[in-house]
Amino acid sequence: MVPISIEEFAKKHVKANNNTDKKSLKESLIAAVERKKAGEPCISCGQPIWAIGSALTGSNMCFTCTTGETDHSEDYEIKDVCY
DSSP: OEEEOHHHHHHHHHHHOTTSOHHHHHHHHHHHHHHHHTTOBOTTTOSBOOHHHHHHHSSOOOHHHHHSOSOOTTSEEEGGGOO
């Protein structure tokens, strides 16, 4: 995964999705990061959640369960939870 800050991701996402409220998105990202740090698992498979995907969908899910893909090498994740 490509590490990115909450602020930078929110900025990029809002630029590409101008109907998104930046403040609300940042709050969702912060909450998802906290859930990931607390060890909350994917609701489908039990793996660690993908904070960005979980924030955007509102469901605790891993990258694969969210996207159906296994290669996440070029996808973003909040840098505070990148391992």
